[in-house]
Amino acid sequence: MSERELREQMVRLARSMFERGLTAGNSGNLSARLPDGMLITPTNSCLGRLDPDRIAKLDSSGKWVAGDKPSKEAFLHQSMYHCRPAERAIVHLHSTHSVAVSCLADVDPANVLPPITAYYVMRVGSLPLVPYFPPGDRKLAEAIEQAAKSAHAVLLSNHGPLVSAGSLEAAVDAMEELEATAKLYLMLRNERINCLSPDQVRELAERFPHQ
Structure with missing residues (x-):
């Protein structure tokens, strides 16, 4: 996929998420890795109204080289890419x-959501919780790198999810599955849940490796 095609794909998928209520206002950001750096949505931009020509471009060292000013959370993406070099988005x-x-006090920080459905296990797997840090705190990057060693999706405390994948479409699909499972969990957390067994989870992980 050319850089131009990738820019247009970012706009299309971002608009789809915005129109379906997965993000609001100017919150959220997405990125795609390039051979010589990465593309990332601009700071304070609405995912429903992106311009492909204004998407920010950073070089391999993280220097802003083209487009509008990059998202102030670009360092989160850089941390994830650094830890997971095979990921593309x-x-x-x-x-x-x-x-x-992410605001609940009684979740398992090693794996926040239980295996409620096969699709969550297939597309997300495990979801470690990253401790809270103020916006822009560089210590958050270190915490993400630590958590991402064992998972391609992490949940930032009192903040939100960060999901990487082998393609932008796969990352969006995994994010949507994560959000749907979080909704199910909140609906069911006061009920007795019949989750998948460890053996069932293991079988799915072997048959459907992530990405």
């Missing part, structure tokens, strides 16, 4: 149900 949203789960 990242989506970060402040999606309602995932953020709500």
Whole structure:
């Protein structure tokens, strides 16, 4: 896929997420890796109204080289790419149900959401919780790198999810599955849940490796 095609794909997928209520206002950002750097949505931009020509471009060292000023959360993406060199795209949203789960006090920080459905296991797998840091705090980058060693999706405390994948479409699909599962979890958390067993989870992981 050419850089131009990638820019247009970012606009199309970002608009789709915005129109379906997965992100609101000027929150959220997504990026795509290039051979010589990455593309990332501009700071304070609405994902429903992106211009492909104004998407920011950073070189391999993280220097801003083209487009509008990059998202102030670009360093989160750089941290994930650094830790997971095979990944080609990242989506970060402040999606309602995932953020709500990130604020709960009684979740398992090693794996926040239980294996409620096969599709969550197939597309997300595990979801470690990253401790809270103020916006822009560079310590958050270190925490993301640590969590991402074992998972391609992480949940930032009191903030939202960050998902990487082998393509932008796969990252969006995984993000949507994560948000749907967070909604299910909030609906069911006071009920007795019949989750998948460890053996069932293991079988799915073997048959459907992520990306």
